Amino acid sequence: MSWTSANGREITDEMIDRWRKSYEQGEFPEDERTVGGVIMGRPPLLTDKSPAHGTPS
DSSP states (O other): OEEEOTTSOEEEHHHHHHHHHHHHTTOOOTTOOOSSOOOOSOOOOTTOOOGGGTOOO
């Protein structure tokens, strides 16, 4: 199966599986690039209500 991204790139199941394996090992997939800066740390939890994560107090 495959999908087309907003910029027209074809995304395949094989690509997603390769990315998943890299991320699970704490690595960035080879031959890939990021469109933004790297943010260290974990994303906020759904249950995190602190203003630091953008939730109104």
